[in-house]
Amino acid sequence: FLIGLPVWFFLFGLLFQAGRFARAGSALKRNSCQKDLSHILDVEADTYVLEYDGLYAGAVTPPDIVIVSEGLLSRLPDDMIACVLAHEEGHIKEGDSRLSTYSMLVSPFLLTGSNVLYSLFSFREREFRADDDAVSKIGDRQMMYDTLDELEGISVSESFEKVPDPSPTLVSMNSDREEPSALEKVFGFYYGSFAVTEAHPSFDERKKQINMET
Numbered sequence: 001f002l003i004g005l006p007v008w009f010f011l012f013g014l015l016f017q018a019g020r021f022a023r024a025g026s027a028l029k030r031n032s033c034q035k036d037l038s039h040i041l042d043v044e045a046d047t048y049v050l051e052y053d054g055l056y057a058g059a060v061t062p063p064d065i066v067i068v069s070e071g072l073l074s075r076l077p078d079d080m081i082a083c084v085l086a087h088e089e090g091h092i093k094e095g096d097s098r099l100s101t102y103s104m105l106v107s108p109f110l111l112t113g114s115n116v117l118y119s120l121f122s123f124r125e126r127e128f129r130a131d132d133d134a135v136s137k138i139g140d141r142q143m144m145y146d147t148l149d150e151l152e153g154i155s156v157s158e159s160f161e162k163v164p165d166p167s168p169t170l171v172s173m174n175s176d177r178e179e180p181s182a183l184e185k186v187f188g189f190y191y192g193s194f195a196v197t198e199a200h201p202s203f204d205e206r207k208k209q210i211n212m213e214t
Helices: 007-030 069-074 078-093 096-106 114-120 125-137 141-157 182-191 194-198 203-212
Strands: 032-034 047-052 058-062 065-069 170-174
Touching: 007 032, 007 125, 047 114, 058 069, 058 096, 065 078, 065 125, 069 078, 078 096, 078 125, 078 141, 096 114, 096 125, 096 170, 125 203, 141 203
Parallel strands: 047 065
Antiparallel strands: 032 047, 058 065, 058 170
16 A cells, blocks of 8 residues: 555655644643642653643653643542543653654654554553553552543533644543544545544543453
8 A cells, every 4th residue: 555655645744744743842832831730649750731721631751741731630639630640650651752752753764654653652552551550650440440431521521622632642632623634634644643543542441441450
């Protein structure tokens, strides 16, 4: 399939990918500020709050940063916020956020889309592992389950404005998504957000996995 694609697809696809990453990174940097959340949970990373009313959380490396949205902080009690923070810290400790960043940077030099690398590195399984890390840190499996259940309920019952999903460790939790642009339809499967969103199991799948570990 890939061999039959024209050269222009790879060249313009890489430009599309680079532009999408740059816009997403700029938006996150412009709309977030550092805030101490150690009163909720002490994590081994700097914590930032994103000016966004929807549900958003993620991890970035380097440097080690955990990001949560104002909407998430306002809708969840502290014990559930702690579960989210522990999950994102898990991505940092397991090297997921670093791997995600390097995949974005390296893929153009390999003349391939970052989606290919995300698939090869099994980010879907890494999501389950970050949940396990959170359970280990919090010490309360039921609380982690309840947190996922609460996030699922909010994401289904409320609608929020679109927010960037630049990598598998920086993904919006909102259930509704905008119609993809024309360029996303052309380049999305290989260079766009397909593998980013597919890397995240559903809340229901994550809850089932937590119950299986009991």
